[in-house]
Amino acid sequence: MTVLNSSNDLDRIRRDFPVLSQNGLVYLDNAATTQKPRCVADRLYKFYTEEYGTIHRGVYQLSQQATDFYESSRETVRGFLNARSISEVIFTKGTTEAINLVANSFGRAFLKAGDEIIISGMEHHANIVPWQQVCEATGALLRVVPLQDDGAILMSDFQKLLSDRTKLVSMVHVSNALGTVNPVSEIVKLAHGVGAKVLIDGAQAVSHVPVDVQALDCDFYVFSSHKLYGPTGVGVLYGKEDFLNRMPPYQTGGDMIESVTFEKTTFAKAPARFEAGTPAIAEVIGFAEAIRYVQTIGFDYIQKQESLLLAYATAQFEKLSGVTIIGTASEKASVLSFSIEGVHPHDIGTVMDDLGIAIRAGHHCAQPVMKRFGVAATARASFAFYNTTEEIDMLVMGVKRCQELLA
Amino acid sequence: MSRLEQLYQDMILEHNKHPRHFESIESPTHTAFGKNPLCGDEYHLSVEIKDNVVFLIGFQGSGCAISKSSASMMTELVLGKSVQEALQIKEAFLTLLMQDEAGTDRSLLGKLMVFEGVKKYPVRVKCATLIWRTLEAALEGVVEVSTE
Numbered sequence: 001m002t003v004l005n006s007s008n009d010l011d012r013i014r015r016d017f018p019v020l021s022q023n024g025l026v027y028l029d030n031a032a033t034t035q036k037p038r039c040v041a042d043r044l045y046k047f048y049t050e051e052y053g054t055i056h057r058g059v060y061q062l063s064q065q066a067t068d069f070y071e072s073s074r075e076t077v078r079g080f081l082n083a084r085s086i087s088e089v090i091f092t093k094g095t096t097e098a099i100n101l102v103a104n105s106f107g108r109a110f111l112k113a114g115d116e117i118i119i120s121g122m123e124h125h126a127n128i129v130p131w132q133q134v135c136e137a138t139g140a141l142l143r144v145v146p147l148q149d150d151g152a153i154l155m156s157d158f159q160k161l162l163s164d165r166t167k168l169v170s171m172v173h174v175s176n177a178l179g180t181v182n183p184v185s186e187i188v189k190l191a192h193g194v195g196a197k198v199l200i201d202g203a204q205a206v207s208h209v210p211v212d213v214q215a216l217d218c219d220f221y222v223f224s225s226h227k228l229y230g231p232t233g234v235g236v237l238y239g240k241e242d243f244l245n246r247m248p249p250y251q252t253g254g255d256m257i258e259s260v261t262f263e264k265t266t267f268a269k270a271p272a273r274f275e276a277g278t279p280a281i282a283e284v285i286g287f288a289e290a291i292r293y294v295q296t297i298g299f300d301y302i303q304k305q306e307s308l309l310l311a312y313a314t315a316q317f318e319k320l321s322g323v324t325i326i327g328t329a330s331e332k333a334s335v336l337s338f339s340i341e342g343v344h345p346h347d348i349g350t351v352m353d354d355l356g357i358a359i360r361a362g363h364h365c366a367q368p369v370m371k372r373f374g375v376a377a378t379a380r381a382s383f384a385f386y387n388t389t390e391e392i393d394m395l396v397m398g399v400k401r402c403q404e405l406l407a
Numbered sequence: 408m409s410r411l412e413q414l415y416q417d418m419i420l421e422h423n424k425h426p427r428h429f430e431s432i433e434s435p436t437h438t439a440f441g442k443n444p445l446c447g448d449e450y451h452l453s454v455e456i457k458d459n460v461v462f463l464i465g466f467q468g469s470g471c472a473i474s475k476s477s478a479s480m481m482t483e484l485v486l487g488k489s490v491q492e493a494l495q496i497k498e499a500f501l502t503l504l505m506q507d508e509a510g511t512d513r514s515l516l517g518k519l520m521v522f523e524g525v526k527k528y529p530v531r532v533k534c535a536t537l538i539w540r541t542l543e544a545a546l547e548g549v550v551e552v553s554t555e
């Protein structure tokens with residue numbers, strides 16, 4: 001594999017993303033969604049213009065080939081996660097649907113009144129609301145590990161909540177609002193110690209850190225393609241195979257059955273069991289292309305570049321007066337949430353936009369996190385391996401412009 | 408003036424820093440809570456109507472420069488006006504920002520014309536209109552309004 005380490009490499013990488021060459025665009029909203037390399041767009045175009053057909057049912061060549069592409073994408077994802085088997089990789093619409101799938105299937109089948117689900121104080125709404133709904137339906141109880149001032153959780157707080165009533169722990173790997181990286185291996189070990197299943201929400205993690213689900217030993221791992229340089233509309237639910245086959249289907253319909261009569265239907269095993277209807281075929285195939293692209297860049301380079309960017313940005317921001325960084329955990333991904341004294345985040349967003357800088361302003365679908373830090377919203381810059389320190393200099397200029405204009 | 412300078416005009420910036428009637432009033436006859444969940448803008452508006460006239464008005468809460476200055480200038484403009492006049496100004500303001508400006512009765516708006524620049528930032532229109540929706544809700548007896 002090519003070793004990438006010079007600024008020439010960065011230039012070359014940036015050329016892989018056509019949108020980045022747009023005049024004056026500084027794209028720093030990667031935690032919301034990442035830009036797409038040309039190879040992903042090309043793959044979608046080729047599939048739609050030359051290879052398009054449905055999967056799993058046609059006897060004709062186009063359909064068989066599309067099925068091969070689709071199923072080999074499953075193998076690409078399996079390899080990316082180091083899952084034991086392709087049967088453990090279920091394609092969903094995204095992270096949100098993957099969590100809803102587990103909440104509805106596992107939750108409603110295996111949880112009862114008095115059982116407990118543990119989440120953390122830094123969860124995205126997508127890892128809060130589905131569990132609240134399950135609790136309402138089953139009488140189970142939602143417990144929350146509190147956030148420390150730096151935006152991390154203490155394992156001692158987590159241990160205090162664990163008991164034989166704990167049936168599921170659903171925790172984010174990397175916080176989208178704060179950047180905190182959770183000690184997921186330890187969380188899994190402790191949860192398994194009381195016999196609980198563990199779901200890890202990896203939506204924000206997979207683009208920053210390599211994930212090995214066997215080493216991690218989690219029961220479920222979920223993430224989205226669009227935050228990993230792939231198309232929208234596709235996500236993954238990884239689950240341990242034996243357990244998946246004991247879970248009832250989430251949606252029912254075509255492609256997920258063994259046999260149907262008007263009296264009785266038997267369901268296919270995973271993954272088909274959880275993929276009712278015609279899936280996002282082209283997007284899944286494009287997603288596999290994105291994963292191959294990320295693997296070509298390699299996590300060594302990605303992590304090196306992203307920690308450089310985070311360290312540089314943090315140092316620059318610490319020099320600014322009237323600016324507070326929200327989320328200062330020792331283990332952090334390249335997410336910089338901040339507030340400027342006297343300037344509302346939405347005004348920050350508008351001033352930045354005027355300079356061509358795309359950042360996020362708002363509650364980041366994590367209102368409990370905002371409440372914990374006593375703010376209605378924050379501004380957030382999030383960096384990908386294609387970002388540069390020059391772009392961070394622009395961001396810093398943007399902060400100064402906000403202060404001149406509004407503070 | 409750049410697009411940004413048209414948005415953040417001096418008058419808007421000044422009202423954001425020193426909002427008028429930024430307080431709760433003692434005996435309101437009409438109140439409403441307005442929020443813009445996407446941004447987190449939140450304002451409590453309280454109004455005392457006496458003999459069909461806006462006798463006292465105050466607002467409290469937090470939000471961006473556009474929503475706060477809009478609230479501040481709204482309170483200045485409707486104070487002392489009849490309920491009907493206040494609602495007419497509200498209509499003119501909403502028309503200015505949300506529809507074809509040809510239909511706007513500019514004579515009613517006076518200083519509020521500084522918000523015309525917001526039109527060029529469609530996502531910020533709901534910031535400028537939030538307090539006017541809240542006023543409408545208060546006068547119509549609606550407790551809570553959201554500009555989502």
